Amino acid sequence: MASTASMKPVLLSTLLVLTIGLTLNLPASGAGEGDEQFLYTGFTGHNIILDGAATITPGGLIELTNETFRIKGHAFHPAPMSFRRSPNGTVQSFSVSFVFGIMSSFGDIRGHGFTFFIAPSTDLSAAYSIQFLGLFNDKNNGSTSNHIFAIELDTIQNTEFSDIDNNHVGIDVNSLNSVNSSPAGFYNDSNSSMLTKLPLIGGGPLQIWVDYDMNSTEINVTLAPVGIPKPVKPLLSTTYDLSTVITEQAYLGFSSSTGLSTGHHYVLGWSSAINGAAPTIDPTKLPKLPYLGPKPQSTLLVILLPIASAVFVLAVGIGVVLMVRRHFRYKEVREDWEVEYGPHRFSYKDLYRATKGFKDKYLIGVGGFGSVYKGVLPGSKLEVAVKRVSYDSKQGVKEFVAEVVSIGHLQHRNVVQLLGYCRRKGELLLVYDYMANGSLDKHLYGQEGNATLDWGQRFRIIKEIALGLLYLHEEWDRVVIHRDVKASNVLLDKEMNGRLGDFGLARLYDHGTDPQTTHVVGTIGYLAPELVHRGKATPLTDVFSFGVLILEVTCGQKPIKEDPEGNQLVLTDWVLHNWHKESLLDAVDTKLQGNYNISEARLALKLGLLCSHPFPNARPNMRQVMQYLDGDVTFPELLPAHFSFGMLSLMQNEGQLVDSSRMSSYPSPMMQSFGSISNLLADGR
Known part of the structure; x- marks a missing residue:
């Protein structure tokens, strides 16, 4: 009995230790x-x-x-x-x-x-x-x-x-x-x-x-x-x-x-x-954040590297020659100031492989400022569109690339994402998100077997591009002037949503400051008259181009075309002519076969004319445009007399103004209502 009694404290101690040990593991x-x-x-x-x-x-x-x-x-x-x-x-x-x-x-x-x-x-x-x-x-x-x-x-x-x-x-x-x-x-x-x-x-x-x-x-x-x-x-x-x-x-x-x-x-x-x-949380028990800076260079390596280089100079020289011959096609232009843009710079080798050497079978578009190729990046398998733009001198390239990188931060569902750039010899390559359904103009004019867009799709695309321009002009950190708004630069994703693309000509400036652009760029038929006169792009010159785009989408007609007699006809003048004859809806695309919303079509035609007005102060800004399209603000009661026929015919041919003898043949009523239009817009009506 004494032996049993003496074991009890030992057993109790053992059970207590086991209980504490199990508790600590829970x-x-x-x-x-x-x-x-x-x-x-x-x-x-x-x-x-x-x-x-x-x-x-x-x-x-x-x-x-x-x-x-x-x-x-x-x-x-x-x-x-x-x-x-x-x-x-x-x-x-x-x-x-x-x-x-x-x-x-x-x-x-x-x-x-x-x-x-x-x-x-x-x-x-x-x-x-x-x-x-x-x-x-x-x-x-x-x-x-x-x-x-x-x-x-x-x-x-x-x-x-x-x-x-x-x-x-x-x-x-x-x-x-x-x-x-x-x-x-x-x-x-x-x-x-x-x-x-x-x-x-x-x-x-x-x-x-x-x-x-x-x-x-x-x-x-x-x-x-x-x-x-x-x-x-x-x-x-x-x-x-x-x-x-x-x-x-x-x-x-x-x-x-x-x-x-x-x-x-x-x-x-x-x-x-x-x-x-x-x-x-005890901070002394936490792991440390890693160091992500450059690794310190070994002193021994600094001493031995020149010696090793001298010993193997002949072999290295031969290797360099072979490498230059093999990779000459991938040679890029790189300067010290581009280091800070590292994440936005693509290697030419990757872009070359993505487009299979820029083969013609991957060519998806050709414009006045470059050719566009479809590609798949070898690492991420991301589908991209690569635009090749030529440049003749280094002057302004640094500023241009800085703006490209800044524009790369734009994030909006109606703006095509500019992913980055690459420079090689005399060309600049711009890399964009790939849009599966191509550009709007191919669908408007039935190219490459694309079906004609119905009215619902057209009106939605007009509103989506308006939202994109509103974001560029007013809602981003800086003001972005696109400078080349046109149907071929409106791209459609796999769900036929419209996105404004091709920022190769875009310019930025801070809100509240005056843009300094003085070089006339853009596309004939979309250029605002004041841009041709003074060479100064502003948000209102983008509004002018957007107005022409609205008419193009609604009418299914290009901004400038030739009639059977070889005369050039301006789309804006033609729409005004129909309105003056009290047959405005006759301008709606005949391929729609009358299947459209009459009030939306009438609004689109009048808004297109108002946005493409020859006088900048008569045009609405993009916020007002969205208010009209959404029905938040009643569109002003305008008459054909508020506009002037033939004003767009004063625009240049090959970049130069033409004289009045070459104006449109449509009749021109007196220009007496520009002030009233400005007042209407200022009042928000």
């Missing part, structure tokens, strides 16, 4: 029934669910994306969390914290941001790898069926989503149009009224806290540098009942995409809890 949990929590300080050895480009680095970080274009990456906590105590219960209070870093290998060139999200599943395969941060696409963005709550940490300003700047934090519900957002920063507890701004990209690791209170339905988002205690005042505070959004069980995760700008998105640590504060 996931961390809260005190309440059904409460859940977790804590990661690094991710090596953890069963994180990854898809797309996301990986766990050797150092133990989650890396969502890298320097590859048009990729997306997602990382999920491996098990869903129970956000409701019962199937129809309210979403419980929860708290999330994580430490992250966003880095770029290209200095000031900014890539996309990333999101933390709560979603009903781990399937985000429908998300785009461009523009939507790897979370949504253009069809489901804004849909309540998403059931996604997210915090966006965005480093690019996208006007389509009403972003406030290119360094902000946003609270998102089922959409990238944030419910609330703020410039990134934190409120110091010693001065809680002043926001200390923080750079989201390149500024070192940052920590963020997301807290939701089920009773007040208040969402608080707090941001601070790692090592600083959580500030008392949150960066963002919004009231929103997440019971209408988050499902009973949902996954926590991160998402990102690179689009046409690349970057590295890292998560260093992560914690979460339901009905309690997220476990504290």
Whole structure:
């Protein structure tokens, strides 16, 4: 009995040790029934669910994306969390914290941001790898069926989503149009009224806290540098009942995409809890952000390289000669100032291979400023259109390429994406997204077996190009003047949506300043009279070209054509002539066989004439054009007498003005109503 009694303390001690050991291996949990929590300080050895480009680095970080274009990456906590105590219960209070870093290998060139999200599943395969941060696409963005709550940490300003700047934090519900957002920063507890701004990209690791209170339905988002205690005042505070959004069980995760700008998105640590504060993340236990700068050069290599070069100079010389002969066809023009445009520069070798050596069978268009080829990039298999433009001198090439790269940041559904450029000898190559249905003019005039567009398609394309021009003129960071709006530069994607393309002649300037363009470029028939007179392109010269485009789409006629007797007829004069005869609708394309909306066609014809008015101050701007097309503003009551026949015939032939003896043969009523038109537009009627 004494022996048995002496063993009891030993057995109790052993059971206690085993119990403590088993407890330490269980996931961390809260005190309440059904409460859940977790804590990661690094991710090596953890069963994180990854898809797309996301990986766990050797150092133990989650890396969502890298320097590859048009990729997306997602990382999920491996098990869903129970956000409701019962199937129809309210979403419980929860708290999330994580430490992250966003880095770029290209200095000031900014890539996309990333999101933390709560979603009903781990399937985000429908998300785009461009523009939507790897979370949504253009069809489901804004849909309540998403059931996604997210915090966006965005480093690019996208006007389509009403972003406030290119360094902000946003609270998102089922959409990238944030419910609330703020410039990134934190409120110091010693001065809680002043926001200390923080750079989201390149500024070192940052920590963020997301807290939701089920009773007040208040969402608080707090941001601070790692090592600083959580500030008392949150960066963002919004009231929103997440019971209408988050499902009973949902996954926590991160998402990102690179689009046409690349970057590295890292998560260093992560914690979460339901009905309690997220476990504290110890910054001393976190892995370090990697160094992405140039590798230091070895001193030994510096000494040995010249010696090795001298020893093998003959072999190297022979090799260089052979390489030059073999790769002469791929020779490019590269200068020091182009280093900063690295991500937007394509290698000539890739473009040559993409188009099979620019063979004629891949030629999809020829214009006055170059030939366009279809190609498939060898690495990404992305379909592109490559335009070859010749230039005679180096003067202005640096500024031109700078503008090409700037235009490459345009992102709008009705603007063809300019992906980048390449320079070789005396030519510049511009690379665009490939549009499967080609240019609008081929469909209007039935070339290459394309069917005639019906009226619904035509009117939709007019509105889509108007939206694209409005974005270029007023809604982007700078004013973009396209300078070559015409049917052959309107491209149709696989769903027959219209997109404005070919920015090879576009020019930019800051809002509120005066454009300095003085060189006349463009296409005969689309050139505004003041552009021929003064050589100065403005947004209103684009409006003139757009007006001619409206008439071309509506009438199915080219801006200038020859009649059977060899006389040149101007489309604008012909439409005016029909209107003066009180037969305006006779100008509508006969190939439609009368199947069109009469009110829309009448509006299109009158708006086309108004936009292509010879006097610039009589033309509407693109915002007014959209108001007329959408029916938000009543179109002014105009008569044929408000216009002058034959004014467009004063335009140049081969770039020079012609005299009045060569004006259109249509009769010309007195020009007495230009002022009244300007007044109508100024009044917004």
